[in-house]
Amino acid sequence: MGNENRIINALLKLHIVLCLLFIFAPIAGSFVFSLNSDRFPSLPLGEFSTEWYRLIWEDPLVWQGFGNTLVVGLTVAVIATILGFGGAYTDFRYNFTGKSVYVALALLPPTIPVVIMGLAMLAFLSRVNLSGTTISVIIAHGVMCSPFAMAIIRLRLSQMDPDLEAASWNMGGNQWQTLRYVIIPFTKPAIFAALFITMAVSFDEFAVAWFVSGLNETLPVKILGFLQGQVSPRINAIGSLAFLSSMTLIILAQLLLRSPEEEK
Amino acid sequence: MTKRPTLFSLILSMPLLLWQLLFFLFPLLFLVAISFWTVRNFQMTPDLNFGNWERVLSRGVFWDAYFRTMVLATTAAVVTSIIAFPASYAISFKMSEKAKRWMIFILIIPFFTSYLVRVYSLQVFLSDAGIINAAFAYIGLGPFPMLNNAFGIIVGMVTLTLPLVVLLQTFSLNFVNRDLIEAAHNLRCGRLRTVFAVIVPSAKVGLVIAALFAFILSFGDFVSPLYLGGGNPPTLSIMITDFTKSGQQWPRAAVVAIMMIITLLTAAFAAVTYAYKERGK
Numbered sequence: 001m002g003n004e005n006r007i008i009n010a011l012l013k014l015h016i017v018l019c020l021l022f023i024f025a026p027i028a029g030s031f032v033f034s035l036n037s038d039r040f041p042s043l044p045l046g047e048f049s050t051e052w053y054r055l056i057w058e059d060p061l062v063w064q065g066f067g068n069t070l071v072v073g074l075t076v077a078v079i080a081t082i083l084g085f086g087g088a089y090t091d092f093r094y095n096f097t098g099k100s101v102y103v104a105l106a107l108l109p110p111t112i113p114v115v116i117m118g119l120a121m122l123a124f125l126s127r128v129n130l131s132g133t134t135i136s137v138i139i140a141h142g143v144m145c146s147p148f149a150m151a152i153i154r155l156r157l158s159q160m161d162p163d164l165e166a167a168s169w170n171m172g173g174n175q176w177q178t179l180r181y182v183i184i185p186f187t188k189p190a191i192f193a194a195l196f197i198t199m200a201v202s203f204d205e206f207a208v209a210w211f212v213s214g215l216n217e218t219l220p221v222k223i224l225g226f227l228q229g230q231v232s233p234r235i236n237a238i239g240s241l242a243f244l245s246s247m248t249l250i251i252l253a254q255l256l257l258r259s260p261e262e263e264k
Numbered sequence: 265m266t267k268r269p270t271l272f273s274l275i276l277s278m279p280l281l282l283w284q285l286l287f288f289l290f291p292l293l294f295l296v297a298i299s300f301w302t303v304r305n306f307q308m309t310p311d312l313n314f315g316n317w318e319r320v321l322s323r324g325v326f327w328d329a330y331f332r333t334m335v336l337a338t339t340a341a342v343v344t345s346i347i348a349f350p351a352s353y354a355i356s357f358k359m360s361e362k363a364k365r366w367m368i369f370i371l372i373i374p375f376f377t378s379y380l381v382r383v384y385s386l387q388v389f390l391s392d393a394g395i396i397n398a399a400f401a402y403i404g405l406g407p408f409p410m411l412n413n414a415f416g417i418i419v420g421m422v423t424l425t426l427p428l429v430v431l432l433q434t435f436s437l438n439f440v441n442r443d444l445i446e447a448a449h450n451l452r453c454g455r456l457r458t459v460f461a462v463i464v465p466s467a468k469v470g471l472v473i474a475a476l477f478a479f480i481l482s483f484g485d486f487v488s489p490l491y492l493g494g495g496n497p498p499t500l501s502i503m504i505t506d507f508t509k510s511g512q513q514w515p516r517a518a519v520v521a522i523m524m525i526i527t528l529l530t531a532a533f534a535a536v537t538y539a540y541k542e543r544g545k
Contacts, residue, residue, distance in 0.1 A: 040388065043395055112292075119521050120295045175270070
């Protein structure tokens with residue numbers, strides 16, 4: 001029996017390793033390929049080369065895309081976090097008729113397929129003459145990112161002692177002062193985490209941005225353009241850099257959420 | 265707390281509501297409206313024309329794409345669920361709390377990588393002259409066609425959905441009452457039988473919801489079918505991008521989109537009903 005258990009446990013471990021390999025091989029692959037001289041890498045791998053990084057460094061279109069991504073990402077992070085904070089606090093504090101509809105409407109966007117979101121956004125925004133602008137990408141990403149911000153901040157609020165707010169009111173603090181001196185300091189780690197995570201989501205979103213961005217393409221939309229063209233290992237170089245920046249944001253967010261007590 | 269909403273509560277709650285009404289719900293409703301509009305000289309004009317619906321729904325191409333997408337997404341959901349389950353089981357039942365937290369963190373990472381870049385990388389792995397076939401060639405096998413066919417599409421969809429499905433399954437398995445399992449063992453219920461007679465039924469809701477999410481993501485995915493499947497014959501999401509980007513046929517694209525939403529809502533309703541159905545009734 002004990003022997004059998006050990007075999008089963010070893011097989012389960014092996015299965016997990018294989019799953020992780022399957023999930024991370026493409027990500028690790030794109031790193032390796034980005035530093036490889038071959039246009040289409042195969043076994044055996046070609047020589048080490050930073051050629052693809054030099055090419056994207058010198059490509060003004062990549063820089064332009066990067067600029068757009070940055071502007072969109074930063075703006076979306078702020079908007080989505082403010083909207084999400086309001087939604088999270090509303091869900092935490094108030095009871096009202098139609099609350100479930102309110103929460104559903106707030107959290108539903110990520111479940112709608114991106115092609116459908118893209119088409120709906122394009123049709124609507126071009127009707128109000130906004131399609132093809134950076135603003136349209138910001139609007140669309142605001143819709144898609146605010147649910148994440150709301151979920152993160154709501155989770156933090158549920159860890160708060162409800163008496164804390166009552167204590168503040170009892171001591172004569174009005175709602176605004178309570179928000180300023182009690183709620184916001186308590187949720188601060190989650191607010192920063194929400195900023196970073198929504199920024200990371202916006203950085204990688206390509207489908208809806210592709211539908212609505214027109215000529216103001218963000219970097220992921222540029223990658224889509226490269227994909228439609230010929231084989232280009234520049235995708236790997238851009239992807240690796242994008243991965244590093246997203247990972248930085250996620251790790252920052254994780255650190256903030258992990259040790260909320262030290263954060264005062 | 266008074267019953268009447270205060271200015272404070274309105275200032276906090278309204279921005280999100282207005283944003284999602286104006287930029288989420290309204291565009292989706294607008295999509296329904298334009299499915300009845302007509303296109304003349306590349307200009308859409310408001311109308312109440314059922315022509316788009318007739319033209320799309322009477323075509324064999326649409327229904328071929330519909331069933332193709334359905335089969336692909338269902339296969340992806342089933343395959344992903346089966347691959348994910350042993351992993352989720354091991355994470356939930358065999359790992360320490362600390363290892364569990366690490367696994368969850370590792371599984372969240374893929375959500376923040378570009379799916380496009382991963383698919384491009386998969387092309388390099390899967391093509392006839394790619395990494396995997398080159399490895400097979402060393403031992404005198406292959407090449408196996410893995411790109412531009414259904415296999416490539418399924419690989420892409422599993423890459424997309426596996427981390428999420430493992431996470432959702434793990435969360436649902438974490439809620440399975442550990443006493444039940446011990447009781448089963450005490451009653452001499454074998455390991456495998458415990459999994460299928462005790463663990464799977466008690467985690468059923470979470471397992472079904474996880475499969476549902478895999479189905480929804482795969483059903484709407486246009487990247488795998490296009491860049492790993494070759495794009496031909498098209499799936500529904502490729503039809504939408506084609507109608508929108510090259511054809512300027514937004515009303516017809518809207519028809520396809522609405523059909524997709526109806527299908528997804530039906531699938532979600534069926535899955536949730538099934539998940540909460542009492543056993544043996």
